[in-house]
Structures are given as structure tokens and as C-alpha cells.
Amino acid sequence: MPKLSDRSVKMPASPIRKLAPFAAEAKKRGIKVYHLNIGQPDLHTPEEGLEALKHVDRKVLEYSPSQGYPAYVEKLVGYYKRYDIDLNVDDIIVTCGGSEAVQMAFMVCLNPGDEVIIPEPAYANYMGFACETGANPNNPTGTLYSREELMRLRDLVKKYDLFLFADEVYREFIYSDAPYTSAMHLEGIENNVIMIDSVSKRYSECGIRIGAFITRNKEVRAAAMKLAQARLSPPLLGQIVAEASLDAPQSYHKGVYDEYIARRNCLVEGLNKIPGVFTPMPMGAFYTVAKLPVKDIDDFCRWCLEEFNYEGETVMMAPASGFYATPGLGKDQVRMAYVLKIEDLKRALVILEKALEAYNAR
């Protein structure tokens, strides 16, 4: 049997999805599974997007341009203007989800052995994408949220002439009063910044696979276009939906935002009431990392799916160990997404508490 590549051995399994086969087995046994493992919102896609789909009046579902449809790209320029981010159409490449934008950024910027500095816990698949390029994720000391921290980061990026990869897919989900500061706002490092974006979370459109790779660096852009042209084009139907969704009214965003705040409060307060559990109050996105009273989180998460149920129901969570680049960290933590409706979150909390009791009483 021929040998696999070294990278495919090193490549970590996604902690978000690696337990999926066990969840599928649990469902086959008739068990209801509450999915806290993945940021798959249950909130509705904007009507504008769904309507556009019903009116696709094409006889051929043809390739779109490698950069994405010009009309969509132009509309994106307008969207970013709302956030005071000035872009040209040439700065944007439409991608197959934010995932492809991250892959492209790493492919264009990183050599095998290069170091990627990443705040922990981090989105697990960054590790995987770095692995594809042969680069090396490493852990730094802090997280990077306030404007002041971003200014300090800018100074470091400038001093050492680094690339800054800024994944800003959650800009609509910031729960503090501080103004949103984008990496694209930082002056003096215009050629260093690559912004990753996606409509997945913003419009509950994870399935259409539409993201964007955004940079003002013309060399990076040209190299990314070679990758974009090699894979031919981003999804056509997704672009139609995404373009129409940009017309969603402010009330859509307000409704979504308020709902997430309520869900966050429900989940975080509920978790902190369970003995031995602690989680901080997240100020953005719709995830929280919680410390649980277990020693081997991978074993516990798998056990929940394979061996446990409470009244025919169980929970699926993402072991947080996979969200750390430092070996050994996160062994007693899970990442949970608060993308379920409040009554489901409440039920999931009851099940989690029962699961912890049963697991620790074995």
C-alpha cells in the first residue's frame, strides 16, 4: 500500500466534527442529540436570500468568474463601507466559505516551517489549514480584542513586517459597547493585512459556502487569484443568495443580535450553576469555552454520544483540546455554540448536568 503524505498524518482531526460518526450512531439508536458542537445557527436565513433562490431563472448553472460575480463584489464594497472599511473591487476575492479564504491566505503567505502565532483557544481548523501548508502553529500570550490591543498588535506587525490574518466573520455579533475595530482600519500595515470573511454566520447561510479573501496587498492578491483560478470558481447559487441577503433590513440583524444575547445569557448562567463548571461571559460570536469537572474531555464528549442518554436525549460538544496549539491544554474544557433556541439550550443544560453526574459516578 503506498505511503500517505507526512502532512496527512500530522493533520489534526477537527474537534468540531470528528465525533460526528458517534452522533450519527446515537441518532440511529433513536437518541435525540442537542448539537452544541458546531456554529450552525438555527435562525432563519433572510427572506431576501431565500426568495432569490426561488427566482433563479437560468437554463445553465454555469461557472462564475474566479473572483466572484462583479455585481456581488461591488455590493460587498458597499457593505464594508457601512463599517468604514474602504475597499476597491480588486481587493476582494469571493471564496468557498471562510474556510477557503483561510486556506488561500496560508498558501500564499506561509512556507513549510514558518511560524503562525495564534491566540488560544483558537478556531481549531486553523491548525489543520496551517498543516496543509507545512507551517507551524504556535501559541502567544494574549487575546486581541480591544482597540488598544489591536494598536499594539499593529506596531508588532509593522516592526517585524508580519502578515496579519484577521478572521472577522463575527463583526455583527459583538456584545460590548466598544466600537468595532477591523484589522482593515489599522493604518501603516495595509500591505500586511488579509481579512477573512463569510456570510455563513451573518445570514445563517453556512451551507451556501460563500466567503471572501480581502487584502489591499496587490502581490498577495495576484497570488491568491492564481489559486482562485486553479479551482475555477466559487459556488454560483451561493453567490445569488448572498448578494440578495445583503439587502436584509436592519430589523433582521437586530432580531438576530437580541436573540443571541438572550441565548448567551441563558447558556452562560446555566453552565455556571452546574457544580464544578465555569465559563466566562463571551463578548462576541456565539461560542463559549467551559471548564468541566472531568479529566479527559475527549473521552467525556465521546461517552456522551456512545454510552449516555437522559430520557432518550444527549448532548454533542466539541472537546476544547483541539482548540489549543499547546499540547496538554484544554483537556478539561469544551467549546459550546449557543445557536439553539432557548428551550433547547435549557434542556441541553439539564442533560449536561446529568451526564457529568453519571460520568463521575462510574
Added chain:
Amino acid sequence: MPKLSDRSVKMPASPIRKLAPFAAEAKKRGIKVYHLNIGQPDLHTPEEGLEALKHVDRKVLEYSPSQGYPAYVEKLVGYYKRYDIDLNVDDIIVTCGGSEAVQMAFMVCLNPGDEVIIPEPAYANYMGFACETGANPNNPTGTLYSREELMRLRDLVKKYDLFLFADEVYREFIYSDAPYTSAMHLEGIENNVIMIDSVSKRYSECGIRIGAFITRNKEVRAAAMKLAQARLSPPLLGQIVAEASLDAPQSYHKGVYDEYIARRNCLVEGLNKIPGVFTPMPMGAFYTVAKLPVKDIDDFCRWCLEEFNYEGETVMMAPASGFYATPGLGKDQVRMAYVLKIEDLKRALVILEKALEAYNAR
């Protein structure tokens, strides 16, 4: 300015799409461009697929499983049975176009510096995808079409324990009477074969970005699933269309097949009538590589878009130099796709003849 990765410098620009900006400029000047450069069929997508799209009755366009929807994968197993290819559902991973399947295959199987043996001229983007992994495309001596040739290839693959990447997206477009032999039919190398597939050409569905990565090698499959999970999921809407399209009746395929034979004959006969032009009769797919009476094909193809027009019209072709791994080959060849209707192909032939006259008279 930070330095780009070595691979992004080495990465070739796609000869199929790199001239796209010049075509866009020509169109802005009001010139009609006949696209012979890209395999973008103008034949209709099956009604079954288009209808399915109109009936998408979802409120949330959510992630699909990383492997693809089980219903679609199961239906694919049935599709391959028609060709006497026996597969399990676990052998198939739905991808974002055949492009992603090629990327995955190379990522899983190739180390930096590894050699890829490829018949020339070859699909240009194989070179790009190999470049992404740091592997090294190399040229062999022959092409590999008949059953006898495939059997000899099998013996080599077995003897040296190689991976065999078989891109079989054109199985519906074989214009000889010989029976179709798939790499999946070859006995004794089951663990060596990865088949790449796509609905793009089969159903005129290039834009939906649905392909498949297929292997019976469980280790390769497990490694590919790690990549599949890192990028989360293949396009949801495309899967809906592709699944419904599998119900297209035999008459759909018959109509498409007959039309391509007529187009092939029109283009090939027309080309061979132009002084100094020669092209062989292709026996599969919908491309031909033609030798033109010019010395620098890249210059000629660009000149057609930038400086030439005949009665307000011009042609876009893919310079074949990019379809060879051997430097210097293909400098007087173009790749043309016969995906336009016959009257357009005839017009394109007139324009090409005029362009060659004008170019060589400069």
C-alpha cells in the same frame, strides 16, 4: 512588505483563466468574445436539477455533513453501478467540484519533492494543485486511454506501489465504440486508486461546484475526511441540484452526446481547413489541442483579445503551453473547447482564420 510563500511564486497562472481580464476589457470596448478557452457547456442543465432548486423549502441554509448528504452519496453509489463500479457509501466524499477532489488527493498522497507523472498535454490546473503541495509534475511518454494501456498502467502501479489519480469526469463523453474502462475496474490495485469525479460537465452544472473524491483505500479516505471536516462541508444547494439531476432520463444524455459529436466534427474539420492549422480528432471530452501557425501562442491569444477584432468580434482561447509540464512545449498550440453551439463555432472559425492572417501580416 512581507514575503510571499515560495509556492505562490512557483504556482503557474491558469492558462484557461489568466486571460480573463483581457476578455473583460474587450467586452467593455463592445467586442463580442467567443469563449473557446473554457469547458463551460451552453447545453441546458437537466430539468430535474433546475426544478429541485425551485422547490428548496428550507428556512435555514445550513451546513451539510462533511462527507456530503447521505441521500446524495447513496444515490451516487447507484449511479456508479450503471458503469459496473461497485462502491460503498464510505468510499465517497462529496467535494467542492472536481477541483477540490484533486487538491485533496494531492494533499493526502504527495510530499514536497514527490514526483507526479502526468500525460501531456494535461489539464493545466494539475500543475497548480501539485504546486500547492510542493510536489513536482513530470512528463511521461504516452497517453492512457485504451483498456490494454490501462492494464499496462495497472502493472506499473502495482510493481512500484504508486498512487493512481484517475480524473474520470468525462465518462459520458467517450466517442469510440470501445467499452469504458475505469481505474476503479482495475483489479489488484484497489488501494492505489483515487478517482476524481464531478457533475460539472455531465449535467452542465459547472457553477454548483459538486464533485467527488472516491477511493477504496481506508487510510486515504480517513485522511481525506480530516481535510473535508476542516473545510466543514460541500455546497448545500449544489448537492440538492446534483442529486435531482441523477434522475435525468437517458434521452438527456443522448441529446447531449449527439450534440457534442456534431460540434466536435464541425470544429475539427473547420480547423483543419485553415492554412497552417492542424488538430487530431479527439475521442473523448469536448476539447481539442490545435497547432497554429504562430511562434508565441501566449502573445497571439492575448493579441486576439487586446488588439484584434473582426466585425466587432474576437475569440478567446487557452494557450496550450500551460498544459505541458515540459518547458518549451505547446508554444504553437491552443486548447479549444467545443462547448458553443454550431453556428457560434462556425463564426469563431471565421474569426480565427482572419486573426491568424492579420497577426502574421503585422
